[in-house]
Amino acid sequence: MTDIAPSRREAWAERMARLIPPFDEGPVPRPPRTLWAFFAWCLRGSFPVLLAASVVSVLAGTAEVISAVLLGTVIDAANASGPDRLWADHHLLFIGIAVFLVGLRPLTFGASALFQAVVIGPSLNVLVLSRLFRWTLGQDITFFDNDFAGRIAQKQMQAARAVTESTVEFINTIVFALSSVIATLILVVSIDWRVGGLLGLWFAGYLWYISGYLPRIRKRAEGRAAARAVVTGQVVDTITNMRTVKLFAHDQAEDEAAIQAMDRYRERTLDYGTISTSFRYGLMVIAGILPVLMVGFTLWLWTRGGATAGDIAATGTVALRIAQMTGWVSFALMGLYANVGEAEDGMNTLAHNHSMVDAPDAVPLRSAEGIRFDDVTFAYGRDEDSEGQAGVQDLNLAIAPHEKIGLVGASGAGKSTLVALLLRLYDVEKGRVLVGTQDIREVTQESLRHAIGMVTQETAMFNRSAADNIRYGRPDATDEEVIAAARAARAHDFILQLEDFKGRTGYDAHLGERGVKLSGGQRQRIALARAMLKDAPILVLDEATSALDSEVEAEIQAALEEAMVGKTVIAIAHRLSTIASMDRIVVMDQGTIVEEGTHDALLARGGLYARYWNRQSGGFLQMDAEAAE
Secondary structure, three states: OOOOHHHHHHHHHHHHOOOOOOOOOOOOOOOOHHHHHHHHHHOOHHHHHHHHHHHEEEHHHHHHHHHHHHHHHHHHHHHHHHHHEEEHHHHHHHHHHHHHHHHHHHHHHHHHHHHHHHHHHHHHHHHHHHHHHHHHHHHHHHHHHHHHHHHHHHHHHHHHHHHHHHHHHHHHHHHHHHHHHHHHHHHHHHOOOOOOOHHHHHHHHHHHHHHHEEEEEEHHHHHHHHHHHHHHHHHHHHHHOOOHHHHHHHHHHHHHHHHHHHHHHHHHHHHHHHHHHHHHHHHHHHHHHHHHHHHHHHHHHHHOOOOHHHHHHHHHHHHHHHHHHHHHHHHHHHHHHHHHHHHHHHHHHHHHOOOOOOOOOOOOOOOOOEEEEEEEEEEOOOOOOOOOOOEEEEEEEEEEOOOOOEEOOOOOOOOOHHHHHHHOOOOOEEEEEEEOOEHHHEEOOOHHHHEEEEEEOOOOOOEEEEHHHOOOOOOOHHHHHHHHHHHHOOHHHHHHHHHHOOOOOOOOOOOOHOOOOOOOHHHHHHHHHHHHHHOOOOEEEEEEOOOOHHHHHHHHHHHHHOOOOEEEEEEOOOOOOOOOOOOEEEEEOOOEEEEOOHHHHHHOOHHHHHHHOOOOOEOOOOOHHHHHH
16 A cells, blocks of 8 residues: 555656646757747746646635635624624634635645646756757757856756746746735725725835846846856866876866856855845835835724724735735745846857758758768868868868778878868868768758767767667667677677676676776777767778777777778778778878878878888877978
8 A cells, every 4th residue: 555655646746747748849949049038938838837827826825815804804793793693693604714714725825836846847847958958969069169068067957947946936926926915905995995005005116126126136146157157167177187187286276276266156146145135125124114004004094983903904914914925025036036147147058059050951861872072171260371270171082982091191181170071060161071972061960970980089988888888879779789899899808897886797887977987998999889889881980999009909900890891981090000901091281182092002102101101100100290291
């Protein structure tokens, strides 16, 4: 019985939570860059439920005033009947009041709490977060290169939380308070219109006061949120690169950088705390004025026969309730506007248009038979003649289907740029890149990248199991296929020896953030297994064996030769011995192709490639400025 009841409660709560679908189906539309339109974008699809929650909140706010009216009714009934006849004359009234206070009033407040804690809060937060994450996922690589990973993650979490809490607070506090004030106005006007006029004047002064303060609170909350995100970004950046910090003994420098960011955050928090304190103090003064005005005026009416004792009790109850509510509402308003400021800060970071998008009429890649670069120029947005990041200029290169080419050149020659353009991580500034017969700007990015397997020098690992990291190449692969790929990449034996801090072993062991628990060679073998499992028709190897020792490299080379059968291959290598057997070697210098041919033909030519070969030490190319001269 104890096991069944919780499961029933959980199933009931899950059904209620699903009133707001927590995840979008299909593509996420572009988020607006204006605040209230951004809120509407975040809340899209949840408005019917939010309207129902608002109605429940109105009923709860009205129930508070009805309770005060019933108190006044009881007092008037007692005065009219006296002790002897009270129950006989008014027993139905008292039963009705009891039903309302014990049954109906708790029901409205319980329904309001249900909407807040079960229906809206959990699903809406996930809905907004999933939309922001999916939109951010579609940004081009430059977006992530230009910011802290921790800061971007912080902005997503911050904006989703702020939008959710703003919505819940608006319904739970603002709608509730407004309905209470309106119901109170109706009550006091029924006593005397002048009491209603006093309440109206007080409420107008209250609105004037908060309208002057809240924009300033919002602005300072936005500054506090921005400073907090910088702290998160700084700390995550340091922790992510902790091995480098330790290697260079820069603990003190990183500590000082973090302290500076934390101090700015403290200053912004102090700014927010100062204005919030003065705001709340002023509101308490305004709150104290209301019962003085309303009760005092009702007492004056009573002395002249214009009000009953019950009217005094009802007016005093609602006046004190609204006065108390003013403090609660002020605190909620500060939180609401702080959340609005934080949502705006998140919007400014995350709601940028995607700069790398599929063409409106983009189609899937039909064939990966061959690659061609036609008069391609790309200079990372700078002048072609300026110094700085590598690029390519007026480059022409045709790679036949199943041809295997090696790319050689000094650092900055444009090799990695060529691969980035093939993957459409950037768009060419002039010319075009074709895969098969299609311009890659006219095909979907997803289909293009599905057709390319890649292993880089800086291998990317997730803090997931070894099996999950390999299976990233083909998510539907079976365990047997994952193990076969690991064997081919000579990774199976060391994977079996893995054990993480939770005691998971072998293929279930987690690799740590960015694979820090593995050696460089082990990470590259995992990456090779991933690429082999993907089995894409185009294979790009960017220093794929640079972290391996000679013995393991010889084994991997044999595995790579098997993996390259039937594929179009582009291999970048500084260790020229690893590409000497390629069908063709392309030599790049300063963004252009200066030589191409087989290994033997290029050596016989005695040009740049021959000089590189002759300058090798232990088979490794010394890619410094002198080697390029």
